[in-house]
Amino acid sequence: MxxxxxxxxxxxxxxxxxxxxxxxxxxTTPKFVVGEVKECVPHPDSDHLSITQIEVDQEQVIQIVCGAANIAKGQKVVVAKVGAMMPNGLIIWDGELRGEPSHGMVCSAKELGIENPEATKGILVLPGSAVTGEAFQMN
The missing domain is CATH 4.10.910 (30s ribosomal protein s13; domain 2)
Incomplete structure (x- = not known):
């Protein structure tokens, strides 16, 4: 809203x-943006989490802890920034997962409420031509 x-x-x-x-x-800044995964390393205290550094705007990189198996360096992804309200009503806050700070969420098609999401599980990977920092439109 x-x-x-x-x-x-x-x-x-x-x-x-x-x-x-x-x-x-x-x-009034966009809360759902195209992000580029600049770094993706395994979480030292988890067998399924990754610690990512994601560029969400020109020279603004945030850390997000992600549980999706398909996340990788170089991908363009949808980032829900702190303050975003997900389609299911969940508000995105700064958090901490197993001792690592997380400042947003990398989104799957299902979490974004996109109808008929692809059969692949995990985050929604955007085409390489998607513009980093641009608002992501869910319509």
């Missing part, structure tokens, strides 16, 4: 009237 500046201002006004000092800030 995207709020307008006016809606955020109204919410902040309500928060102030209720005695809160905190203010909400509108973030």
């Amino acid at each position: 995207t709020l307008t500046t006016e809606q955020v201002d109204q919410l902040n006004n309500c928060l102030s009237k209720a005695g809160f000092n905190e203010q909400l800030v509108a973030d």
Whole structure:
């Protein structure tokens, strides 16, 4: 859901009237983006997790711990950034998996709610021509 500046201002006004000092800030950056896997190494404390470094925008690389068997360096993938709401209502937060920080999620077609996902299990691998950092459209 995207709020307008006016809606955020109204919410902040309500928060102030209720005695809160905190203010909400509108973030209109895309939450589902094309990412490029720059590094993919086995998690030292797991037999099925990988620690990835994924470029999600020009010169912005984030670490994501991924459990998909088909993830590999060089792939273009769909990244749900922190703050994204998945089609099933799950919110993506910063987390930690077996001691390693994770700042988003690499998505499968099923997780994205794409109808008739390919029979292959694991993450959705995009064509190499996909543009890193570009918003991913699920429609």
